[in-house]
Amino acid sequence: MSPHKCSEIARGLAGWNEISAPHRGTPRPSVTAQAASGVVVTTSWDDGHALDGRLADLLDRRGVHGTFYVPLRNPERPVLLPPDLRTLSKRFEIGAHTGSHVNLTKLRPDELWSEVREAKMELEALLGHRVTAFCYPGGKFSRRARAAVARAGFTAARTTMALRWDWGIDPLLLPTSLQVYPHTRLTHARHAVKEGNWQGGANFVRLGAGRDWVGLALRLLELAVTTGGWWHLWGHSWEIEELGAWRQLDDVLAEAGSCGARKVTNTEFVGLIPPVAA
Numbered sequence: 523m524s525p526h527k528c529s530e531i532a533r534g535l536a537g538w539n540e541i542s543a544p545h546r547g548t549p550r551p552s553v554t555a556q557a558a559s560g561v562v563v564t565t566s567w568d569d570g571h572a573l574d575g576r577l578a579d580l581l582d583r584r585g586v587h588g589t590f591y592v593p594l595r596n597p598e599r600p601v602l603l604p605p606d607l608r609t610l611s612k613r614f615e616i617g618a619h620t621g622s623h624v625n626l627t628k629l630r631p632d633e634l635w636s637e638v639r640e641a642k643m644e645l646e647a648l649l650g651h652r653v654t655a656f657c658y659p660g661g662k663f664s665r666r667a668r669a670a671v672a673r674a675g676f677t678a679a680r681t682t683m684a685l686r687w688d689w690g691i692d693p694l695l696l697p698t699s700l701q702v703y704p705h706t707r708l709t710h711a712r713h714a715v716k717e718g719n720w721q722g723g724a725n726f727v728r729l730g731a732g733r734d735w736v737g738l739a740l741r742l743l744e745l746a747v748t749t750g751g752w753w754h755l756w757g758h759s760w761e762i763e764e765l766g767a768w769r770q771l772d773d774v775l776a777e778a779g780s781c782g783a784r785k786v787t788n789t790e791f792v793g794l795i796p797p798v799a800a
């Protein structure tokens with residue numbers, strides 16, 4: 523990361539209103555290290571797939587922390603076996619992702635409580651320590667689901683709301699920067715509306731978010747760095763494999779790992795949200 527590139531970015535991102543189009547073309551800019559104090563980088567990875575080990579190696583190599591959200595059971599895909607999960611927990615935070623990876627908004631109150639509470643208890647018994655982070659399957663949340671998550675004792679809960687870097691956020695409805703996935707412009711827009719993520723919707727318009735997830739991830743990292751915000755990349759290891767995106771992810775994580783930001787787990791991230799915002 524050269525000083526030349528740093529100053530280039532500083533000029534380009536001097537003010538939010540000056541940002542009007544997504545970064546296109548190559549080479550992509552590196553993110554300035556000098557402006558990154560107070561900036562926070564975190565990541566999260568859902569579903570507890572066997573390829574999470576590869577992802578953990580990549581994160582370790584780039585010095586990026588994060589949280590792996592693991593359901594107790596997943597009808598769609600196999601979940602890491604308990605010994606592998608324990609091994610992963612020695613390097614990264616493990617968060618709950620319900621008992622059976624269901625849409626919480628469709629459940630009766632007793633089913634909802636069971637999915638949230640049992641996931642916490644079983645995961646804690648399996649890992650031998652407290653589990654404080656939770657992730658809503660499919661990004662589906664509701665007021666009732668949030669209340670159940672709070673009642674169960676979780677302190678951090680991640681949604682799939684995207685295109686954010688501001689600190690005005692709810693620790694139990696954490697938005698993210700971006701998913702490792704080439705979503706279309708239409709999908710980005712639909713998500714923002716369905717999730718009531720109005721700030722993300724406004725950012726979508728300004729950023730012109732589209733399929734270039736690498737460019738968007740780096741742009742969001744630049745915005746976090748230049749505004750003293752945060753950057754939260756998330757995804758699925760099985761999806762990264764299907765997309766053939768390991769190399770691209772490594773490039774993005776290299777930037778995130780070297781930008782001078784503080785690297786934390788999702789639970790640690792919540793501890794850094796200013797009280798006024800929380």
Ligand SMILES: [Zn+2]
Pocket residue numbers: 568569619623659660
């Ligand atoms: Zn999931």
